[in-house]
Amino acid sequence: MLQCHGRPVTIRRTAARQALVFLAVHPDGANSRDLTTAIWPGLPAHTVTSRLYTTLSDLRKAVAAVSEIPLIEHTGDRYRLRRDHIEVDLWRFHAAVEHAATAVTARPAARQAVINAYTGNLAAGHDWPWLNPPREALRRRVIDAYTALAATQPDPRRALSLLQDAIRVDPYNEDLHRRAIHALEALGDHAAAEDLLTTFNRRLTDAGLEHEEEVRQPRAASSGQKH
Structure with missing residues (x-):
């Protein structure tokens, strides 16, 4: 769910929701081909480029209706979420995982923080073709935290x-x-x-x-x- 100042942002296009999650999974950004291949698999990228522009335009308009701060930055052919202006549950989870992996002291607390940061299946309710690998990786991380904490x-x-x-x-x-x-x-x-x-x-x-x-x-x- 996308929220702005505690208010939900309505995203009507399924492709726009998919693009938003894809960019959250790839915080360093993705180019047009990455996005079109993920969202419209099996179709030549050049045939759906206009769909991508329409999708991202609708996403920007949905955010602009509730916030003056743009959600996505576009540099060259690379799109990324603006990390300096938004918070993402997935990013908090990965930060907790990184901290637990490097923690020298208070490791049980660090593992518990990983568990606490897990909010459930990535993009629950959706079954996009590209989603299973990052979803499974997320699940494995939290299971590792559970088993490590249980063992101690x-x-x-x-x-x-x-x-x-x-x-x-x-x-x-x-x-x-x-x-x-x-x-x-x-x-x-x-x-x-x-x-x-x-x-x-x-x-x-x-x-x-x-x-x-x-x-x-x-x-x-x-x-x-x-x-």
Whole structure:
């Protein structure tokens, strides 16, 4: 959602929303070919250049209706969002990731900051062809923060809670489920571990996805077997 002074900015064209997100994903900017290839894949760039100009013009008009500050700067054939005048959730997230990667002290707090900065799927509700790689990269970053923070938690229940939160971010992640199942078993909650395993297997089957043998089979301790 684009806001100006707390007021939502209405963007009617789907292509304009797509261009806005694409430029947010590429803060250093993109040229006309980058944008046209992303927004209208499969069409020769020179045949949709006029569409791009119309799209960006509409985007500028939508912003101009609520703000005197231009949203996009255009230098040569390169377009970029004006970083000195706008804030982007995605940029805050990447800043938190960079800080966590270089933090020498207070690393748990830095990882928690990454988690706090994550606002959900990038461009949720949209399924543009170019979107999956940056969306998946974003998801992997926040999952890394969850797992790293969980691994250093002295409280096993807090560690389990972090893993469960991470599973909500990526319900098909085998490693997260494996970690959560082991955490439940370590806490002695074998029934919950087996329930989680069953739920995970069903979810993968329903989605037509393959899963590893280690996750597929419950451990003897979690099956209630006596020795």
